[in-house]
Amino acid sequence: MQAVTQATAVCRRCGGTVRLTYETGPYLAVGPRVELRNVAVRRCSVCSHMGIEVPDVRALDVLVRCLCGQRTPEIPRLEYADGRWRIEARATSSDCR
């Protein structure tokens, strides 16, 4: 796990300025497609090479697997807050055990 220490960096590909933003985007790994809320995204302003910094990936994967059995019409949105991943409350709520 990497800590976000600086707001800008230099692109490894082209040497351009990489900016750090917090975005909501899709995450595809072990199970169904989910969205991550407010994850740190580094994107080069020149070549648009990007990287996403996901905190506590192991815990996230466990949670995503847990969502596998559920068939919801909406894409679950997950948020990292207070040191753990949680499912953002939506209109159709579902609990994960």
Ligand SMILES: [Zn+2]
């Ligand atoms: Zn670049």
